[in-house]
Amino acid sequence: MFGWLQKNPELYAEILTFNQVALPSADTPARECRYLVLDLELTGLNAKQDHIVSIGWLPIVEQHIRLSEARHYLIEAPVSVGQSAIYHGLHDSDLKDAQELADVLTFLLKQYPGYIFVAHHCRLDRAFLQIAFQRHFGKAPRMLFLDTLNIEYHRLQKLGSRLATDALRLPQCLARHHLPVSAQHHALEDAYGCALLFLSQLKKSHSAITLGDLQLHSR
Template identity: 55%
Template sequence: MFLHWLRRKNPVLNEVVNNFSKEPYPAPATRVANCNFLALDLELTGLNARKDHIVSIGWVPIRDREIILAEAKHYLINSPVSVGQSAVYHGLHDRHLENAHDIAEVLTQLLKQYAGYVFVAHHSALDEQFLRMACQRCFGKTPRFRFVDTMKIEWQRLLRRGKVVKHDALKLAACLERHGLPAMPDHHALEDAYSSALLLLSELKPGGENMTLADLYLLSR
């Protein structure tokens, strides 16, 4: 309890969140080609953001419609709870996380380096919930995140083409195959972040050079 109080009162930690939130996002009329994106993915101990925790995070930025691999990052996170049965999915066990990074350290880097970026994830609602909760635990407050969801964009794309969206058709692997993109190992945070970046760029192509951020937000609803 004291640790949470200390973090809420710590002006340095609060300043990280404040500075992130002060950085403006691109206006909705901005062409997508001129926007900065950050594709990211989280691996988790479960699906309940209130009681489960992040065990790894991967991200890769996109600028000028180009994936910046030199800035790609992957971190294992020291979870306060056991990974339990979630290890079946992401392959990370408690022993792998003994010397892992503190979540506050990784979040501080993320917020400092990528303020003003629109975040990208496949099924972004889950990633956003966990990011918000992690920031609340670490900093005592939550930044203003802006996400686009490659899964929802794909769903809209299929509906507009009159396609029947079958079971599992919106899983990341299925979306990559449909776009003719290389298959990647599932449930590795960096691989999934990179796959989401590839998928977004492919999904943007039909919109052409005049596609705006407002258009993208509409597809991502």
């Protein structure tokens, strides 16, 4: 039952330490929270059998992106990336000196307790991270995610806008907010685009918007 404790007690302890830092309450003004915007590149869409091949992230503090803390990691894949290279552009040769996933996740836990996580279509990123933590650490940390895709959907619905089929893809959202659109499927570039979108969404929200409001808009 407790076999994992004998394998990686240090990693499990990192989860416990991370979870000890309280998250902001739902009534906290959204503009006062600290956020970590991230993106993953993957070998597929099944979190139970596919793998993370790169991670990019940037923190947002006091409504400013901290570019000095931007990070991009290539991740060791236990199997060949195969045809998924068509999408993310990473080949097996690119990953031969890549980082171990557990090391990258440990750094994330140490640096960003108490942060709210943000991603575009976060359900996929959250699922892969939760399973990765469970596999390497024995437990997934308490991570509160906001989804810029759902926030944008809620915003457009409130405006009465008609949505085209691809209207909620990240490039289309960025263009709608008159923000620069970079090449897709690079984890750090997509995380940066998501951060710009999130800040624009905050700016267009009412002045008293709370974290709880954003959680409702993210569903």
